[in-house]
Amino acid sequence: MLEGLEISEIMFSELDHIKNRIDAEYYQKNFLEIDSKIKAIGETNLIKIEASLDCSAFYPSITEYYDFLGNGVPFLRVNEIKNGLVKLTESTAFLPQEILDRNTSTIAVGYPGDLIIAKGGNTLAKVGLITEQHQKYALSRDLILIRTNNLKEYNRYFLWLFLHSEYGQSLLWRTASQTGQPHLTLPSINEINLPKFDLTFEELAEKLYKRSIYLNDESKRVYREAEHLLLKELNLEKFKPSQEPVNVKSFADSFGTTGRLDAEYYQVKYEDYLKQVEDYTEGNDLISSLCHVKTDNYLPTDNTEYKYIELSNIGTSGEITGSTIDFGENLPSRARRLVSKGDVIVSSIEGSLDSCALVSDEYNGALCSTGFYVLNSKKINSQSMLVLMKSELMQNILKQRCSGTILTAINKDEFLNISIPIVSPSIQEKIAELVNENFEFKTQSEHLLEVAKRAVELAIEEDEQTALNWITEQTKA
Incomplete structure (x- = not known):
């Protein structure tokens, strides 16, 4: 009658009276086994090792102060936790110091070596170690902070690895409050058994x-x-484009040739960048001539599993940092570009133009978003194409070619008609x-x-x- 059911028998005296939990989920066998293993090793908890927990309270709206150019103090949200570390990206917001000064009791501040944990939602229990990239970091309300500067007889990096490990993650999920949407609370985290x-x-x-x-x-x-x-090869080491705000063009040299009437397109600096390409001693040519650009849509098979790469999976040095793995029937309609090892993917979306990456063997046969152009060339190797597309030179030329109202991007014809230098x-x-x-x-x-x-x-x-x-x-x- 009970075949296939998992049952745990717990003495009343062995119930967790600290957290007052009597729900069956809390006493699943795998949780009890983890507890048993840790007790056999020797156990402690955050209170005993003198860790300090903190979190941001309900601060007023601060979105109007967000800066995405790296000015101020990084404002950490769940998206900054990647593979156990805090990693800042182009979408990381920064806050002025004065905002933190005005909200000292509501916006928590963390420092290198401290740990952050996602409170709830589908990222619940995600753990990140704050790195030394900046001196301090402000925290959003979605994160819990573990201060590690005064730990007693416990290594902060070991604590981080344990909480990031399979067993630490299981115990964090176990302690999540079951009232409404599961979420972590400071008292429950304080009592988690840690191996000593x-x-x-x-x-x-x-x-x-x-x-x-x-x-x-x-x-x-x-x-x-x-x-x-x-x-150095492109003679750009000391190159400074014009800052001249005015550029006078005849109708024939503007709309009559380009079809563009927006003033941004005709900034003098863009002409300076284009001249650098034209003057390159080894020559230049159009992307359409130099590259094979994959623009055909690939229809994934419903019951086949794919790796799907999107903008958030692109690292700052041109690497693919991860992917969504799912069956074709569950992938979004924009998952339509099939990539191969050696391809270079280039974002077409203004604001994310530097999201370019080289496809490694690990992602051979993966799908990427239609927001990318996928290209390879017989005249320019993939590594050089990657560095070229991420360079200041090409980033400005790409930005010039963007158009649109709601979503500004480079259309196919504009992209194919961009000239690039044929690097020696x-x-x-x-x-x-x-x-x-x-x-x-x-x-x-x-x-x-x-x-x-x-x-x-x-x-x-x-x-x-x-x-x-x-x-x-x-x-x-």
């Missing part, structure tokens, strides 16, 4: 994290080197080496974080020695 390992083992997590950050910084360095190499083969080869090195450093960086997280899980499942052996095996040169 030897401090030497915990500090190993910090070493792996810092090595990962070093490799990530190296990836950024070599990408900047590739950018500089291109700028020797420079292309050097750029390719640097971009490949950038991706390799980034892959190693991400691998170390996964190794560290899995090591925490192995230490809970088996023991510290098994976890140490795993780290040694996975970090061999």
Whole structure:
């Protein structure tokens, strides 16, 4: 009669009287097993290790003060949590310091090394480590802050890895309040059982994290080197476009030729950028001549699983940071571009024009949004095309060609009729080496974080020695 049902028998004395939970979901077998494993290792909690919890209260509307050019203090929302880390993007809002000064009791502020956790919704329990990219960060109401600057006999990076691990995530979900929409509360998080390992083992997590950050910084360095190499080749190192606000054009030289009447299109600076392309010694040509641009729609099969890439999945150095994995029947109607390894995808949407990426082997056969142009060329290698499209030169030319009212974007004809420099083969080869090195450093960086997280899980499942052996095996040169 009860076949297929999961049943847990709990003594009344063993019920969680602190949280007053008697719902069956709280006592699922997998939750009880995790608790049992942690108790066997040795347990503690945030209160005992002297962590401090905080969150923003109901502050007044501040959207009018948002700055998306990086001026002020980063304002963290759930979208800034990516793969366990706080990562700022073009869509990250910044706030003036004076707004924080006026709302000291309602807007919480976090610092590097602190942790943030998503309170609720479909991102509930998402954990992010605040990095050293900025000195401080303001928090939205959707986040809970764990201050880690005064932890007692517990490593902040180990705490982060545990909460980000399979077991930490399970316990965070377990403690979510079931009143209305599930959400996390400060008292329930304070009482979560944390495993207590030897401090030497915990500090190993910090070493792996810092090595990962070093490799990530190296990836950024070599990408900047590739950018500089291109700028030097195109004679753009000291180039400064005109700031002249007025440009007088005849009808024949304006609307009669371009079909455009908007003043923005005729800014003198755009003419300066176009002249740089025309004057390049190795020559230039139209995208339509140099590249194969995939514009045909691909209709996904309903019962086939695909990786779907959209604008939010594009990293700042031209990498694809993730994708939605789902069956064709569940994908949005804009998931219609089939990409292959070596393709370069370029955003057509103004405001996201620098969302360009090189398709790696991992995303061969994936789908991307129709908001991207997908291109490859026999004359310009993919790595050089990526750096070129993300360069100041091409970003301005792309911006000039945008048109529209509600959604400003580059239409197909405008995109195909853009001239780009045919970068010399020797420079292309050097750029390719640097971009490949950038991706390799980034892959190693991400691998170390996964190794560290899995090591925490192995230490809970088996023991510290098994976890140490795993780290040694996975970090061999």
